[in-house]
Amino acid sequence: MFDFLEGYDVLGAFWMTVKLTVLSAVGSLIWGTLLAGMRVSPVPLMRGFGTAYVNIVRNIPLTVIIVFTSLGLADIFGVTMGAADNFDVQGFRLAVLGFTAYTAAFVCEAIRSGINTVPLGQAEAARAIGLNFSQTLRLIVLPQAFRAVINPLANVLIALTKNTTVAAAIGVAEAAALMKTMIENEAQTLAIGAVFAFGFVVLTLPTGLFLGWLAKRLAVKR
């Protein structure tokens, strides 16, 4: 029944999707946290930069960003991400760069909403014992904020998993690209669609359930 799968590396394509997701998730978590730190910092210029970045990046379609990394950054500016001779690796790294830049804006907003859940008294107490801004943020506020935003971050991560399909637009051989090839070549459109849909349900459903469970477990009880 599943003989149409022969000759296609479906698992390999999904593995590519997973790699894109994990690397971009790590990158956007770091960059997003930095952005959130800027947005609440005492330096007005950094606040302005953070706000501008989030508002600009959130309103550009991810597809535009990903296509730009390939046609703009790589072709015109010559940003090859250290893989000038290997087109596949270059596309992969450019895609990760694009996903990171885009997803970080959403991570930043999630973390900022988490910072809002930390009671005023906490920060006041931290300042009363003489901690400065970065100490307050690092030791008191962010650890609590992170525990509060696991659920929103899980939603960002799930959205990112689905968004990685956009990498097909610049020729990265992930799940959506393979599905496009397969449904064009094979007769069993419905079965192929079902296989790929199932793949994404398998990727996103456990992630959501696990992180939802984690969020309940780690939530700061107030």
Next chain:
Amino acid sequence: MSSVLYDTPGPRAKRRNVLLSVVFTLLLLLTLWWVWQKMDDKNQLEWNLWEPFTTGEAWTTYLLPGLGNTLKAAAISMVIALPLGAVFGIARMSDHAWVRGVAGTVVEFFRSIPVLLLMLFANEFYVRSSMGISSEERPLYAVVTGLVLYNASVLAEVVRAGILSLPKGQTEAAYAVGLRKGQTMTSILLPQAVTVMLPAIVSQLVVIVKDTALGGVMLGFTELLNSRSTLAANYANVIPSFIVVGIVFIVVNFLLTSFASWLEQRLRRSKKSTGAVIGDDPAEINPAAVRGTYGTGENAGGGF
């Protein structure tokens, strides 16, 4: 909010802030200078590449028709997805377990699949079906189908959250005056839920507008991003065309976002509504939190 994290700056903090500002400005300027230099190197700053955008030909031939198609696909998708979403959202709260189950499965299924897969699949489906869709029209059909399937299921959750956010007294009062379940839903709950949901619906439009760009790259739908490549092929201005198209998208979506948050504030302040509003990011709605929005307003239930 941010002022909670730090004191009013004293002399030392002021000096440190100034120092940080200077360092940050230098870093920013350095980056900008590098970008400028790179663009100059690649001859992307030459006026003849930017000139088309000032004269109108680029706009009337490429960008405006592209933007028109983007907005057309977004509008059609929204118009179809909304009622569909409402039906599924209401079905998910049905008293009959099997209606609930089927609606829930459908919603969760389409929510967990990337829009791009839905579009690709719809496109192939139209190629093979005998519905008589011409090949010029097919991309639009495929894009709209993909967007409708995905966004109807997202909107279903928004509708459900909207109805659950209404005070329980509304339903009880409706039953007390003798309305049936269907009547309660159509004449009491839905009209109120619509106002509660409006901001969330408007911000969902941003997601739809952004997703139309997928059709441009993967299906050859002639929306804004796709018209950009025709334009860049004509004038050989890759970077300027990306910048202009990016700005157009930002302006359109920023207007929608601002409208949504203006609407949200207005609804929160208005005395007539329950004051309950669904957050501006529907992706953040999770079933556990939905009940949390119940009765947020101070004058909840006093709406008549």
